[in-house]
Amino acid sequence: xxxxxxxxxxxxxxxxxxFRSGEPRGELIDSAQAAAWLTxxxxxxxxxxxxxxxLSHGGAEPWLARHxxxxxxxxxxxxEGLHSTRIERFDQSLIAVVNDVxxxxxxxxxxxxxxxxxxxxxxxxxxxxxPLRSVDRLRVAVNAGEAVxxxxxxxxxxxxxxxxxxVGIVRDVTARVDDTEDDLLAGKLDHKRVKLGxxxxxxxxxxxxxAPEPAALFRLLQHPPAWASEIDIEELRASTEEFSVxxxxxxxxxxxxxxxxxxxxxxVAEENNxxxxxxxxxxxxALPINIVAGLLGMNVGGIPLxxxxxxxxxxxxxxxxxTSLVAWWARRRARxx
Numbered sequence: 001x002x003x004x005x006x007x008x009x010x011x012x013x014x015x016x017x018x019f020r021s022g023e024p025r026g027e028l029i030d031s032a033q034a035a036a037w038l039t040x041x042x043x044x045x046x047x048x049x050x051x052x053x054x055l056s057h058g059g060a061e062p063w064l065a066r067h068x069x070x071x072x073x074x075x076x077x078x079x080e081g082l083h084s085t086r087i088e089r090f091d092q093s094l095i096a097v098v099n100d101v102x103x104x105x106x107x108x109x110x111x112x113x114x115x116x117x118x119x120x121x122x123x124x125x126x127x128x129x130x131p132l133r134s135v136d137r138l139r140v141a142v143n144a145g146e147a148v149x150x151x152x153x154x155x156x157x158x159x160x161x162x163x164x165x166x167v168g169i170v171r172d173v174t175a176r177v178d179d180t181e182d183d184l185l186a187g188k189l190d191h192k193r194v195k196l197g198x199x200x201x202x203x204x205x206x207x208x209x210x211a212p213e214p215a216a217l218f219r220l221l222q223h224p225p226a227w228a229s230e231i232d233i234e235e236l237r238a239s240t241e242e243f244s245v246x247x248x249x250x251x252x253x254x255x256x257x258x259x260x261x262x263x264x265x266x267x268v269a270e271e272n273n274x275x276x277x278x279x280x281x282x283x284x285x286a287l288p289i290n291i292v293a294g295l296l297g298m299n300v301g302g303i304p305l306x307x308x309x310x311x312x313x314x315x316x317x318x319x320x321x322x323t324s325l326v327a328w329w330a331r332r333r334a335r336x337x
Contacts, residue, residue, distance in 0.1 A: 012053045012060025017142055020047040025145040035067045038123070048151050050142075052135065053127040055116075060127065068125060071095070074118045078127065087155075092225045094119040096155065099206075100132040100162055101169065112205065117155065121227040124151045126158075134162040152232035159239040166246045169206070170253060173199050177257060184264060196264070200257045207250050281330040288322040 009031050016034045017026035029037070034051055051068070053060040055078065064070060073090045077097065087096040096117040113130040126135060138158050148154050180196060221240075224233045292315060296303055305311030 010059055011063040012055070012057030013063070014052045014054050015139060016049065016051045018047060018049050019148055023047075026050070026142050026148065031063065035063075038067045038069075048122040048124065050124045050126070050151075050154055052139070053125065055127050055129045064125065064127075068123065070118050070125060074116070074125075078116055087220055089220050089223065089225060092120065092227065094152070094155065094220070094225065098134075098158070098162060100128075100134045101165060102130050102132060117158070119151050119155050121151065121225075124154050134158060134165050137161045137165070150229065150232055152228050152236060156232065156235045156239045159236070159243060163239065163243045163246050166206070166243070166250070170246065170249050173203065174253060177253065177260065181260060184260065184267075196257050196261050200254060200261070203250055203254050203257070207247060207254070277334070281327075281334075284330070285323050285326050288326070289319050292319055 011031035013031040013034065016029045016031070018029050018033075018037065019026045029049070034049060037049055053064065055061070061075070061078065065075070071090050071093050074093075074095055077095065085097055085099055087094060089095075094117075096119070098115045098117060099112055100115055102113055113128060113132055115126055115128045115132055115135055117127075118125045128135065135158060138154075138161050141157070141161075142148065146157070148157060176199060177196070221233060221237050296315065305314055308314065
């Protein structure tokens with residue numbers, strides 16, 4: 001199996017690693033080797049395994065049900081399609097639902113997908129429907145020889161990489177907001193409000209999906225599985241704290257975007273009011289000549305100055321005087337505004 005491929009074999013396995021005790025790096029295994037390792041008696045197993053599946057492949061769930069002894073809750077979560085981030089303990093297993101960004105991330109709220117994780121003492125199973133960034137960064141790190149001490153340590157590494165991806169998104173969004181703010185100060189509105197709205201929706205969706213359930217996480221850290229070491233639990237607690245910091249930065253960025261949206265809305269309203277005022281002034285200035293033209297254009301007798309030699313200029317002077325008076329009034333109002 002090619003370690004750089006994002007596809008899957010006949011069982012839906014995208015990649016698998018076997019971490020043997022005392023060896024510095026994980027060993028790449030295929031589905032046949034994984035099945036043989038899983039069917040071996042647990043006391044004879046050496047180390048632990050990490051299997052990553054593509055749930056879009058029809059053979060993934062049947063293979064897991066046949067070869068991996070996983071809790072029924074894990075399969076129920078897959079069928080229900082739960083997407084809110086959570087890490088909970090079920091008997092001696094840890095089941096996590098983690099949301100991540102896709103490879104083709106284009107700052108759209110739809111560019112998010114879910115990773116389901118089952119962690120036991122000697123086995124980690126991760127499953128997704130779309131290629132995701134964080135889990136692939138973990139794969140690259142394992143290929144590069146990054147040391148992974150245990151299954152909980154592997155989960156902690158994944159959460160750290162996900163926090164790094166989240167921080168990268170916050171930085172990119174911050175850079176875009178900075179550009180929008182500079183354009184706003186320069187008076188270039190363009191369609192910045194629409195772009196800010198899209199970024200704000202993305203951040204809201206990210207925060208809603210990525211924020212773990214505090215109660216479940218607290219229960220897990222207070223009552224971890226018996227096979228989890230103290231150092232693993234402490235590092236898991238540290239990774240969740242880093243994740244919380246990234247989420248707080250995201251909340252602050254949302255407030256900043258909200259203030260920019262309000263400022264842009266105020267400027268748009270001001271421009272609309274100014275345009276409406278100019279249109280009103282022009283309409284009022286044209287009103288005298290329209291009234292006079294309407295009156296003098298009636299085809300009836302008795303029209304004043306109809307026989308006067310300078311009647312046209314007299315009427316024109318009256319119209320010009322009234323229009324000048326209206327223009328003076330409008331200019332005075334504009335200065336007061």
